[in-house]
Amino acid sequence: MLVPIIAADKQLYAQISRLFTCDQDAAAVEARETAARFDPVWVGSHQGAIEYISYQMPPLMVIDFSDPAIAGFDLIERVASDPWLNNGGILALYEASADGERIAELKQSNLLFSLQRQEVARQLPTVLRVIRENRQILIQRAMQSDLLSTLTGFFTLGMDLLLVPCYANLVANYLFNMSFVDVQEKSRIALALTEMLTNAIEHGNCEITAQEKTQVLESGARIQDLITERIKRPGIATRTVFFGYEIGADRSTFVIRDQGRGFDWRSHLRPADEGDVFSLHGRGILLAARCVAEMDYNEAGNEVTLGVRHRQNASNAMPSAFRNSETVTVAPDDVVCRQGEESSSVFYVAEGEFRVLIDGRVVATINPSDILVGEMSFLLDQRRSATVIANTPGRLIRISKEEFIDGIKAQPYYAIFLAKLLAQRLWRRDNRT
Numbered sequence: 110m111l112v113p114i115i116a117a118d119k120q121l122y123a124q125i126s127r128l129f130t131c132d133q134d135a136a137a138v139e140a141r142e143t144a145a146r147f148d149p150v151w152v153g154s155h156q157g158a159i160e161y162i163s164y165q166m167p168p169l170m171v172i173d174f175s176d177p178a179i180a181g182f183d184l185i186e187r188v189a190s191d192p193w194l195n196n197g198g199i200l201a202l203y204e205a206s207a208d209g210e211r212i213a214e215l216k217q218s219n220l221l222f223s224l225q226r227q228e229v230a231r232q233l234p235t236v237l238r239v240i241r242e243n244r245q246i247l248i249q250r251a252m253q254s255d256l257l258s259t260l261t262g263f264f265t266l267g268m269d270l271l272l273v274p275c276y277a278n279l280v281a282n283y284l285f286n287m288s289f290v291d292v293q294e295k296s297r298i299a300l301a302l303t304e305m306l307t308n309a310i311e312h313g314n315c316e317i318t319a320q321e322k323t324q325v326l327e328s329g330a331r332i333q334d335l336i337t338e339r340i341k342r343p344g345i346a347t348r349t350v351f352f353g354y355e356i357g358a359d360r361s362t363f364v365i366r367d368q369g370r371g372f373d374w375r376s377h378l379r380p381a382d383e384g385d386v387f388s389l390h391g392r393g394i395l396l397a398a399r400c401v402a403e404m405d406y407n408e409a410g411n412e413v414t415l416g417v418r419h420r421q422n423a424s425n426a427m428p429s430a431f432r433n434s435e436t437v438t439v440a441p442d443d444v445v446c447r448q449g450e451e452s453s454s455v456f457y458v459a460e461g462e463f464r465v466l467i468d469g470r471v472v473a474t475i476n477p478s479d480i481l482v483g484e485m486s487f488l489l490d491q492r493r494s495a496t497v498i499a500n501t502p503g504r505l506i507r508i509s510k511e512e513f514i515d516g517i518k519a520q521p522y523y524a525i526f527l528a529k530l531l532a533q534r535l536w537r538r539d540n541r542t
Contacts, residue, residue: 456481
């Protein structure tokens with residue numbers, strides 16, 4: 110996988126390149142798969158970054174937000190303005206703390222992790238290993254709907270709190286890019302997972318009491334420093350946190366389990382009043398409970414299960430070049446197009462679920478994660494090869510050939526996106542066969 114390093118500073122690029130190489134060689138040899146490789150590519154200007162992202166649509170990118178020549182915030186605004194560009198996970202570098210706070214507020218972007226430039230050598234190799242081990246989640250609009258009814262996996266976390274957002278964002282971004290949740294729900298899920306993983310490390314594995322945490326925070330010290338001290342105790346250093354996920358079509362389930370002794374979780378889920386959510390102790394549990402549909406602890410209190418309901422036929426964000434095209438609203442059993450009729454348009458799937466029939470037999474189901482319907486006959490000037498009927502209420506964008514060609518002229522990367530989409534569908538067909 111080619112990973113653009115978007116930074117004007119060649120020394121920074123050289124440093125990151127060495128970290129990429131040193132980190133992955135042993136892992137790639139051990140795994141014996143070239144797909145595990147992350148190969149850095151230097152992109153040294155703002156305009157060069159726009160062109161690279163537009164034509165390569167990388168699953169992962171590193172952006173130096175501290176460099177005015179890169180203008181990282183303007184770059185992200187440009188990328189986030191069009192959902193067909195906003196696919197890649199972002200590792201953000203910064204120097205000033207104000208930039209770090211601003212990066213954390215980038216709700217629309219697929220931010221995975223942010224780190225200060227002086228921490229690159231220490232943190233980046235670990236972050237890359239986390240991403241590489243779970244790189245299937247980086248494939249936005251993944252092939253889950255065709256090849257897998259449920260995506261399952263797990264992470265094993267150590268005692269570094271700084272890495273917790275990376276794990277949470279990997280999962281939340283996946284749900285967002287699969288159109289399972291909207292941007293507000295994505296933020297709430299990432300918050301809930303971050304809080305629960307943090308609790309598992311701090312209070313579960315490290316057995317840090319609420320009083321101890323209060324004393325550390327009031328003294329101005331970092332909680333990570335207390336964790337570093339605590340893991341010197343026998344038996345604590347080897348503890349890990351299990352973070353499992355099961356992502357289906359309608360809901361997702363997350364299990365977070367530490368190796369501590371547990372706690373009285375019931376008392377934290379029954380606040381005396383609404384103001385308790387802002388109290389220092391138990392705040393994370395209350396926030397998490399309000400961000401997900403379900404929260405269940407085991408009896409001991411060292412395992413929590415979070416449930417998230419997906420939005421039914423969640424809406425796709427419309428590509429900018431086609432926002433003025435005709436919107437078609439459908440009800441269940443409405444016919445979108447019929448097998449054998451002439452094809453003069455392609456449909457962008459904004460909302461809803463649709464069944465595809467050939468000679469009266471259902472052969473596939475289409476939803477927003479499939480993005481387009483009717484593209485083959487549209488591109489080949491052939492008659493429709495299938496009938497498409499709505500299963501649920503839905504919304505489609507009808508795009509004429511003239512509008513599509515004009516869109517490609519205005520945004521040439523649309524042609525690259527379409528080519529990749531068709532290649533993925535051919536790959537899926539071959540794998541089903």
